[in-house]
Amino acid sequence: MRFEELQEQNDQLWEHVHSQVIGNGVRAVGLFYTENSGITRVKSIPVERLRGAARSGIGMSPVFDAFLFDDSITSSRYSGGPIGELRLVPDLSCLIPLEASPGWAMVPVERFRQDLKPHPLCHRQYVRRSYQRLCERGISSKMAFEIEWAISLDREDEFIPTTQAPAYSLDRLGELDSYVMDIYNALTAQQISVEQIHPEYAPGQFEISIEASDPIRAADLRVVVRHTIKLVSKKHGYRVSFAPLVTAGGVGNGGHLHVSFKDEAGPIFARAEEERFALNPKARSLLAGLLMELPALCAVGASSPASYLRLVPHRWAGAFQCWGLDNREAALRLVAETNLVSKEGANVEIKPFDLSSSPYLATGSICAVAGSYVDSKLEVGEPISVDPGSLSESERESLGVNELPHSLSEAVDMLSKSDVLRDSMGEELLEAFVAVKYGEILLTKEMTPEEIVSATRWRY
Known part of the structure; x- marks a missing residue:
């Protein structure tokens, strides 16, 4: 603008x-x-x-x-x-x-x-430009971040979970019911529509989902929701972390991004009965493009050195470059239209992303990839219907399933090789972003996983 x-x-x-x-x-x-x-x-x-x-x-x-x-x-x-x-x-x-x-x-x-x-380094201008180019192709988008956070007693720099109640349990919600209600009430008063709020897997962890909106507002809301949660937490005497990990070797905080697209014919991920995988050509090309660019997208969506301690198999983090129907170990999880999911609700969940990223770079880069591939007629490979981490290396190779980057350094190298993201970000933004990431790589190069987690725990 x-x-x-x-x-x-x-x-x-x-x-x-x-x-x-x-x-x-x-x-x-x-x-x-x-x-x-x-x-x-x-x-x-x-x-x-x-x-x-x-x-x-x-x-x-x-x-x-x-x-x-x-x-x-x-x-x-x-x-x-x-x-x-x-x-x-x-x-x-x-x-x-x-x-x-x-x-x-x-x-x-x-x-x-x-x-x-x-x-040229303004992230909000970047997503605005990327989304405008997508709209010029006749494609609109809605996006929403899932926001996961871990709640600690505000005593030390170490993480001390506020509750030892079981994962996803009614007991955990009951122990923190007034806290959760204060978050809900605050967001509702701020005209932010909450879709779900519930206990998560890791100790002291919760997750909130809000309604989808355009890519710019989705990024704005991620910032506002996080800040609101921090404000409410402070009033309750808690300290919260949105970092990829709060304890080394534990289950991390994700910032999964749900995305849907629409053209003149309607929602692109709507069920197409006679088509391959019941997806129309644009939907298949979008999936193929997102998969192809995913290693580079990790640099902007999982952009902390700590992100790659979270992005490991068997943690529902999406550590493998594949897609699947409601497969929570696949990097791209397709939420398909069914009798209970409307065609407007059909979407793709990008699981490797976390909350160390700039939400504007994340949504803007997805818009850039979508605009580059939606009309490409590129075909996506077969969906994976098992945990890809349970497959042998030869089985994954035969299915075309690769591991995503193991480090921020690998992801940044892939970003630098992506024509799509280089062109969309522009020389100035890309170079400045890469300089920061290489600086963070150098900063943490000699650190143990425990030291990386400690250094990043309260920064996000």
């Missing part, structure tokens, strides 16, 4: 937004964006300054594009150093007063240079 377009949109929305913030008692607004380390940065302003910020932005250094997850700083030809100034311009259409933090609202920004041109 051009600076003038966002400015005009904000002008048109101002009266509504002004009444919204006044009606909710908002005193200050946090303007946020997510950068290459996957951490969301913020500048806050008094509500009286919101109108001016919506027209001309507020200043912030571009150096954060070179921050690593530990706040150390690297550099590239396009990022790092003390020189320069950007303008953070809020998108008022996405402002949300925070029920969990009275007096506060938060709003995503898009970053612009002083000459009013979009900042």
